Amino acid sequence: MNRGEIHVWRVRLDGAETPPPTPGEAARAARFRTADLQRRYLRSHGALRAILGRYTGARLDFAVNPHGKPYLPAAPEVQFNLSHSGEMALVGVALGVEIGVDVERIRPMPDWREIADRFFPPSEAALVADGRDFFHRWTRIEAAVKALGVGIYGLGAEIDGEWTIEPVDAGPEYAAAAAAPAAGMRILVHDFERE
Numbered sequence: 001m002n003r004g005e006i007h008v009w010r011v012r013l014d015g016a017e018t019p020p021p022t023p024g025e026a027a028r029a030a031r032f033r034t035a036d037l038q039r040r041y042l043r044s045h046g047a048l049r050a051i052l053g054r055y056t057g058a059r060l061d062f063a064v065n066p067h068g069k070p071y072l073p074a075a076p077e078v079q080f081n082l083s084h085s086g087e088m089a090l091v092g093v094a095l096g097v098e099i100g101v102d103v104e105r106i107r108p109m110p111d112w113r114e115i116a117d118r119f120f121p122p123s124e125a126a127l128v129a130d131g132r133d134f135f136h137r138w139t140r141i142e143a144a145v146k147a148l149g150v151g152i153y154g155l156g157a158e159i160d161g162e163w164t165i166e167p168v169d170a171g172p173e174y175a176a177a178a179a180a181p182a183a184g185m186r187i188l189v190h191d192f193e194r195e
Helices: 023-029 035-055 112-119 131-148
Strands: 005-012 078-085 088-095 100-105 164-167 174-180 186-191
Touching: 005 035, 005 174, 023 035, 035 078, 035 088, 078 131, 088 100, 088 174, 100 131, 112 131, 131 164, 131 174
Parallel strands: 005 186, 078 100
Antiparallel strands: 005 088, 078 088, 100 174, 164 174
């Protein structure tokens, strides 16, 4: 991987073969209400560990920043982000620049206008054309907020500075995007298959 690149991995959770869960992942998954949610959580986090192992030989011990964004203390140059919705997950990886990814299964959203007015920056809320467009804009905004590492506290604020914010093809049922607070990043998309 080169600096100036964002590698985005598409993970199809309905068929992904992933490493066994860590004890912490198994404990967190046990809190989910349904077996499907548990399976998706375990497969997405297993894929995250398998993918990060391709970029670093460091121990994959995770820590979190004050807003809850995970990082690798043993490999701080490897920045990453995970998002999942339905049967699709995205893992984004970059060197030396914070990144965010987001994926959302497109579904009926009757109150998309109210949600956009409440949570989108005003410049984006004014442009939302319909429910499908809502999801495409939402993933771009959410990816940027995740790159900033501020969680829901960043929703509604205009995004300043130079950015790379690009859509990611996750199939016709999904909207997806990747973002980094740096101009001109090259986004490379891969499909995850465990080796």
